[in-house]
Amino acid sequence: MMLDKPSLTLKRRLNAAPAKVYAAWTEPERLMGWWGPREDDEPVLAETDVRPGGRFRLVFRAADGEEFDVRGVYREVVPAERLVFSWAWRSTPERESLVTLTMRPDGDGTMLTLHHEQFFDEAARDSHRMGWMAALDRLERQFS
Numbered sequence: 404m405m406l407d408k409p410s411l412t413l414k415r416r417l418n419a420a421p422a423k424v425y426a427a428w429t430e431p432e433r434l435m436g437w438w439g440p441r442e443d444d445e446p447v448l449a450e451t452d453v454r455p456g457g458r459f460r461l462v463f464r465a466a467d468g469e470e471f472d473v474r475g476v477y478r479e480v481v482p483a484e485r486l487v488f489s490w491a492w493r494s495t496p497e498r499e500s501l502v503t504l505t506m507r508p509d510g511d512g513t514m515l516t517l518h519h520e521q522f523f524d525e526a527a528r529d530s531h532r533m534g535w536m537a538a539l540d541r542l543e544r545q546f547s
Contacts, residue, residue, distance in 0.1 A: 408520065408522055408523070409522040409524065409525050409527070409528035410518065410519060410520035410521070410522065410528065411518075411519050411520075411522075411528055411531065411532050412516065412517070412518045413516070413517045413532070413535055413536065413539060414514060414515065414516050414517075415514075415515045415517075415539045415542075415543060416512055416515075417513045417515055417543055417546050418512045418543075418546045418547060419512060419513060419545075419546040420483075420508070420511075420512075421483040421484065421506040421507070421508055421513045422482070422483040423513075423546070424483075424506050424513045424546075425482055425483045425486070425506060427545060428486060428504060429451055429453045429486070430451070431450060431451055432449075433545075434446065434449035434451070434461065435449050436545060437538070437544070437545050438461055438538060438541070438542075439463040439537075440463075440533070440534030440535070440537050440538050441465065441466075441534075441537055442537065442541075443465070443466040444463045444465055445463060446461070446462075447462040447463055447464050447470060448460065448461065448462040449461050449462075452477075453477060453480055453486075454477060454480055455478060455479060456476065456477065457477045457480075458474065458476050459474060459475055459476075459477065459488065460472065460474040461473050461474070471492065471494075472492065472493035472494075473490060473491065474491060475488045475489040475490045475491060475502075476488060476489045478501075479503075483506060484505070484506055484507075485503070485504065485505050485506070486502075486503070486504040487501065487503045487504075488501075488502055489502075490502050490519070495523075498522075498523040498527065500520060500521045500522050500523075500527075500531075501519070501520050501521050502518070502519045503516075503517075503518040503520075504516070504517055504518075505518075512546075515539075517539070519531055519535065
């Protein structure tokens, strides 16, 4: 019997329509404005080819100068509603996981649900939880 791999789900209400939230996740110039797991991270590169089978790559530089590089492939693309993509750090390409973003209208804003699954272990899940929470804080400020 296979054991379930760790996963996490985060929800965040954003003060923007689903189309704007979707754009923040898919347009490189918008990603550069918010993406990164810590407040002092500096986005370096954002490349997206938003279509099923298309690839993305995000690079950011930490305060100590170390660069982090994550990439993946879009599995499902429903504009302003849903994005599903693989997720793997360049340093550990064999540890591929899966991210599903769901955007639902919520009054004049959007309820964003981020579900990240198939983590290698609990430690990977826990570090991603911290990173995603900080990144979502930064995203939320884009719309405040």
